[in-house]
Amino acid sequence: MTETPRDTQPAQTTPRTFSHIGLSVPDLDRAVAFYRDVMGFYVIMEPTEISEDDSDIGVMCNDVFGPGWGRFRIAHLATADRIGFELFEFPEHYAPEDNLPHRQVGLFHFAIQDPDLEGLLARIVAAGGKQRMPVREYFPGEKPYRMVYVEDPFGIVFELYSHSYELTYSAGAYG
Numbered sequence: 001m002t003e004t005p006r007d008t009q010p011a012q013t014t015p016r017t018f019s020h021i022g023l024s025v026p027d028l029d030r031a032v033a034f035y036r037d038v039m040g041f042y043v044i045m046e047p048t049e050i051s052e053d054d055s056d057i058g059v060m061c062n063d064v065f066g067p068g069w070g071r072f073r074i075a076h077l078a079t080a081d082r083i084g085f086e087l088f089e090f091p092e093h094y095a096p097e098d099n100l101p102h103r104q105v106g107l108f109h110f111a112i113q114d115p116d117l118e119g120l121l122a123r124i125v126a127a128g129g130k131q132r133m134p135v136r137e138y139f140p141g142e143k144p145y146r147m148v149y150v151e152d153p154f155g156i157v158f159e160l161y162s163h164s165y166e167l168t169y170s171a172g173a174y175g
Contacts, residue, residue: 026089031152043150072088120160145162
């Protein structure tokens, strides 16, 4: 029996950690207040203006956006489990025609976990957000796993879960 040399075997892939998500908002100060006061996120960098110049961040933004972007405002927040929440306010921003483009390839929502899903839902709605559907249970009468789609006050769609992603789906949520 011939062994395959170790350096020719495929590398073992391991799960990576999620670092952050970036959202474009129409009013950075209101968005920071919403995600801090309603969602309970930590503000780790207050709103800051970034300008197109030859600074390190200016050059990096040229790489990302191309020349001519001018300026924008940015703030950084973090969830309780250290996931970054980056908020951008760009001049000349506009709302999408469809704020839940589920057929369009790309990001169309993210999810936040809170064991008091209904309490957080009520705070989101009271702060100007929107409930998009009734609260649904994955295992009615068997397990307390609940979810609901919502919008923040700016129309950004996200999902609320009562329990962790792994608990909800490892039990065969669609059985």
